[in-house]
Amino acid sequence: MKRNWELDELIDHFILMPDEQELIQLKRGNTRLGFAVMFKFFQYEARFPHTKSEIPKKVIEYIAKQLEMNPDIFSEYDWTGRTITYHRSEIRNYFEFREATLQDVDLMIDWLCQNVLYHSHEFNYVEEKVYQQYRELKIVPPTPDRVERVIRSAIHSYEDQFFTIVYQRLSNQTCEGLDRLINI
Numbered sequence: 001m002k003r004n005w006e007l008d009e010l011i012d013h014f015i016l017m018p019d020e021q022e023l024i025q026l027k028r029g030n031t032r033l034g035f036a037v038m039f040k041f042f043q044y045e046a047r048f049p050h051t052k053s054e055i056p057k058k059v060i061e062y063i064a065k066q067l068e069m070n071p072d073i074f075s076e077y078d079w080t081g082r083t084i085t086y087h088r089s090e091i092r093n094y095f096e097f098r099e100a101t102l103q104d105v106d107l108m109i110d111w112l113c114q115n116v117l118y119h120s121h122e123f124n125y126v127e128e129k130v131y132q133q134y135r136e137l138k139i140v141p142p143t144p145d146r147v148e149r150v151i152r153s154a155i156h157s158y159e160d161q162f163f164t165i166v167y168q169r170l171s172n173q174t175c176e177g178l179d180r181l182i183n184i
Contacts, residue, residue, distance in 0.1 A: 001045060003056050010062045014040045023094065024067070034077030035087045036063050042091050046135035050144060052079060097138045104139055105150055112154035113161065121158075126151050 024036045037060055041049050049055050064071035078084060116129045130151060134141040141147055
């Protein structure tokens with residue numbers, strides 16, 4: 001998520017709508033602010049933040065102001081317990097997303113090989129396409145480390161397929177000539 005936000009951007013992306021406020025008002029204390037921040041982050045990014053530091057302070061302050069809460073209490077939001085797990089589940093259900101499965105990972109690798117990697121192997125480009133595809137499929141993407149492994153696996157598969165096709169197109173005479181060059 002970008003770090004610097006102008007007021008008009010905060011209004012466009014992080015204003016709490018009435019139905020969202022109803023859902024958030026069911027929470028108490030620091031969990032209300034934590035839930036609201038996670039909710040709006042997910043709404044904007046179609047994924048959950050992996051660390052608290054990933055969320056810009058201005059975003060937290062803007063959401064806290066709408067809830068009439070002190071933004072400093074966000075630091076008390078438990079990042080590892082049952083509460084955040086339940087909050088993530090509520091947010092996924094609200095936006096009709098589901099968690100990624102192993103089958104989804106295999107399908108993503110195939111999709112990358114067929115639709116993306118012939119354009120570019122540039123990592124940031126491919127990563128952007130992966131996150132876009134997960135958003136379109138309404139699947140919460142795996143962790144950044146797992147996404148990186150998916151991309152690297154897709155690149156390896158794509159290159160392996162490419163070189164196999166090239167090798168199969170070589171004539172026997174060409175293969176014999178290449179073998180002679182290697183053995184020199």
